[in-house]
Amino acid sequence: MKIMESQIVTKQNKKINTEFINGAEAVVKILIEEQVEVAFGYPGGAIMPIYDALYDEQDRIQHVLARHEQGAIHAAQGFARVTTKPGVCLATSGPGATNLITGLADAQIDSTPLVCITGQVPSSLLGSDAFQETDVIGISMPVTKWNYQITDANEIPEVLAKAFYIARSGRPGPVLIDITKDAQFQKFDYSYTCFKKIRSYVPKPEIDLSSIEKAASAINNAKRPLILFGQGVILANAEKEFKNLVEKTGIPSAWTILGLSALDTDHPLNVGMLGMHGNYGPNLLTNECDILIAIGMRFDDRVTGNLSKYAKQAKVIHLEIDPAEINKNVKADIPVLGDAKETISHLLKLVKLNSHEKWLQRFIDCAKIEREKVIDKELNPDSETLSMGEVINIINKHTQGDAIIVSDVGQHQMVACRYSKFSKSKSNITSGGLGTMGFGLPAALGAKLGAPDRTVIAVIGDGGFQMTIQELATIYQTKAKVKILLLNNEFLGMVRQWQQLFFEKRYSSTEMINPDFQTIVKGYYIPTKKVTERDKLEKSIEEFLNFDGAYFLEVMVGKENNVFPMVPSGAGVSEIRLE
């Protein structure tokens, strides 16, 4: 690559060193400037110049060749979730770009920072229905935090700098940059500076100290306070401050599935999971608390159930970075806008050292009831068939809460979230808001590449596994040591559970006549094992975890097991059913 260096004089009369390179080379240089070490993608006609430039930088940027663009973007999401750095994803125009849409929608609703770069047909052909032309800017607009089409190489540095800044700042989210092929080839004077400010964009709202004072006084006077924490704590890197707040105030704290792992699952004040398949105590007592303190969570309908029956008795304090979330679903009596790390730090100074023994005992009593009616049966079933919970329970025993658990979507996801133990943050990776089946396998690969020193376990059902099964090849090619646990019930279990409970057991298109997964995975040269009996389970899990490399463990579980407790659709959270 021959580089011509020159100087240009900017408007402010500042001299900046520039290089005369093409747009594609500039893109790759910017990825290096932004400390991108891993990029996920799939090449094609309109993005070939960028792939050509990547060829020269293979030592600095590992490109992970997925087997489908959806796999690439979910892998980038998994990477972003464990590192909190933007995941980078490349795809070509047309179908390459449209295959990213599910991942973009997933990242948008779960606030995952991504920078996606798509190739586009040459600018002279835009709008001509050229080969592999699609209006990706139009299509991706509802599912991106920001997007932009570049038709001139001179725009590349500023637009990509903005892309990284927007993706990772404030409430993070996915950004898509579409670059026409001619702009990738075009030579221009390149120089780069990272972006730190956009005048029309306020990533972190200014903190209003009077709102903190109001919140602190309400917390100090509360008799039955309850904290609900979400991913906002994780995204703000506020785990330490949050733990201090919980411990100082002695307030029972419950999590959304994206907030899971922000606080040790064994912490005495961690009272468990909220929502439809959450724990009995936090759901029931949401409707008895006097102060509800929501931190970095958005009152999703899976958390709140029927809003007209949700925490009507409580005064709501909402700590939130995104002003659009305030009063969106639940009216906040005391909104506290700002980055969770900052607002919690302020709050910590004003709250009194406290404990709520009697109130906490209510949660402990509820947990006892739930243990007797649900948990014991799930973890130590008296049935011949294996349960998903007992598998997760044995994994806990061996990982001691140290592993990253990546789940797909469905019954196994709820079981994995309910029963997995976590002692480290950023360790529960799952598709929360969008509920994207097929997320788990590629996201686990991305998570492993983002956290190579940690054990990464993908927990997947037989339905979701087949939606992105081709990514086994990517795992094989990258030699990523991903542990794949398939909980096979030969059904689309969650839909079947609803059919059983609400559609008179009319199992419409939920039974799966599956292929032999052992043969398939062997075809990808990944070691496999299948377990159907209890006495072989623990030993197989040990083997699975101890094997030095990717490993596929298939466990046949009860075909018609249900996940309980359950807040039925349309019911209030306190109407939670234990059986």
Added chain:
Amino acid sequence: MTRMQKEEFTITAYTENHVGLLHRITIIFTKRKVNIESITASESEKDGIHRFTIAVTETEEAVEKIVKQIEKQIEVLKADYYKNKEVVQQEVALYKIPSKSLTNGIEVERIVRQHNARFLTIEKGFLVIEKAGFRRETKALFDDLIPFGINEFVRSGRIAVSREEHGIGEYVEQILSKS
């Protein structure tokens, strides 16, 4: 009017002048199945800053949420909403009628004067009348012109300024002066 009853609102947004922003704003309405009655984009009093004026009939609660979503867009500096009594608003309408109606006495001239409208142009076969005002006023002139035959009619979207001395332009000024 309670917050749950639908009424007319004017939404104003100060934005950067950016390709695709119109689409980004309209999909916020589409996603919630809210109909945009009119939308106007133009320059504002601030150099390089554009202004959207959007008319909707919705509940205040829905409008409040929509405005927050608009303001959340990267290139939007500030957005707000107003009830009818909080804005001064106008629409412009053009009416094309056959020029023979002028020769049939002074009736058309009288109507145009009565409605505070004016002739924009008089051509060989037709004439064009312009009227600025509220919806009901442009509609009233339309009704009065029906007997002469209306070849073409068009009405612009609502444009509006707030009844405050500065309005949200002041916030925009603060944002711009900080940058």
